[in-house]
Amino acid sequence: MAVTITLSTADGQVVATHDGRRLAGPTPLATLPRITGDSNPYRISPIELGQRLYAALGGSALTDLLDADDDRLLTLVADEAAADAAAAGVPWEYAARPNGSFLACDYGFLRLLPDVRPARPAAAAPVNFIALAADPLVQNDEQRTPRTGYKLDIENELQAIGRVLAGSGISLTAQRLPPTVDHLRAALRRGPAVLHLSCHGEVIETQTAAGNGHQAVLHLEDRDGMDAPLRGATFTAMPPAGVLRLVLLSACRSAASALDASLARSLVLAGVPAAIGMQGDFPDALSDDLAASLYDFLLAGHPLGEAMRQARLAMADRPYAVGLPVAYVARGGDAPLPIQAGQPAVADLTAARYANVPLNLRPPRPFVGREAELHELARAFSNGIKVVTVVGTGGIGKTALAAAFAERFGWRFDGGVIGFSLADLPGLAPETMFLALLERVAGPQAAATMADRPAGQIAEAFVAAARQRPPLLLLDNYESVLQFLKKASDGG
Secondary structure: EEEEEEEEEEEOOEEEEEEEEEEEEEEHHHHHOOOOOOOOOHOOOOOHHHHHHHHOOOOOHHHHHHOOOOOOOEEEEEEEHHHHHHOOOOOOOOOOOOOOOOOOHHOOOOOOEOOOOOOOOOOOOOOOEEEEEEEOOOOOOOOOOEEEOOOOOOOHHHHHHHHHHHHHOEEEEEEEEOOHHHEEEEEEEEOOEEEEEOEEEEEEEEOOOEEEEEEEEEEEEEOOOOOEEEEEEHHHHOOOOOEEEEEEEEOOOOOOHHHHHHHHHHHHHHOOOEEEEOOOOOHHHHHHHHHHHHHHHHHHOOOOOHHHHHHHHHHOOOHHOOEEEEEEOOOOOOOOOOOOOOOOEEOOOOOHHHHHOOOHHHHOOOOOOHHHHHHHHHHHHOOOOOOOOOOOOOOOHHHHHHHHHHHHHHHHHOOOOOEEHHHHHOOOHHHHHHHHHHHHOOHOOOOOHOOOOOOOHHHHHHHHHHHOOOEEEEEOOOOOOOOHHHHOOOOO
């Protein structure tokens, strides 16, 4: 069983106790810096400040207890009284031993919410893995201002996760959702489910009946790629009881030191057995290391405390990041996932999952600086426009822009994305192009039956097939028969 340390405060000082016996303190809280939206002092001095945290938790007396514990697991309980919120807001995950190693890399380290109803044990069943990644193109304002700053490295993160899931040997299904609130809500229907959210996060100030407060916000997208802020309270209320077993919020400040803004904590209070968030700005380049290691060990049957320890070890060469993830659990929330051996059914988690296009019609990576144009293209289709032509001088990036749109918004088209370059065709005759399109939509046999027909009949066959599941058609190097294509497609 775990070693549980309880923290309480009085007169600005914190005391750490174990089974009613004081291990350390009183320690002035002022000597234990918190992480705020403006600064993370542990980014500069993680070891030095971490050693203060270690002493305040009990120092060697604590590690003696952990070494004697079969689970080598530390569960931290902070008194939930308002007077003790300051202790709960300290980034204890940075606690560092005198030799410079982090406590959370040597032992499991979880935040326990003991008053939450214990998580119900679940029978072994296929796991439903849900991934949602969002990085809005434009802000939610009148001008639709393009979002500035770094772009999330979502694709590397989800590719790493996909490899782990596919090689797990576990009966599971995995899907990547489009980045909208509606798709998230619809996916939270059946469990046991693991939810992975990768997006921007922040904490905003709010006004409540009790005075000033804080609220966590996750930045998802609308169907056109505009920022669609999802408030923490709304998200917490979305999952039906018993569906989610674990949530990983790969989003900055999703476990902020202000307890009313700690979304991971709120999810556990609402009944999710375990939730992981970030108590500061998490370095995006490490998101794949954290997630891949965590899921690898969870799907191997390890409890959450050990999986978290391994995930921190995967980032140990970046000490400023080791203490950022915070794992909250209800009693029993540390238990291994209810998994069973089987064949993983892992759908493609990459952005290109909806696109059936050749390599020369895939966008460069990273693709940045065209946020406004991508959003305008999406709005054009939302407004009912059927054909959009991207024009410009050679080398300006027309193909890259169209390919990036097709990859990013392919989820909006029931038939996915069909694309090819007319430079790859033996000629630009309309019948040749429509025959190639028909083959993509209806298959080689359907195309073979129309091989000797006039272009108009082939076009009609293509349109009829495409109506069943309308695709987005991406044509590159197409000029001479564009007007013919537009005329043929105007009817449907």
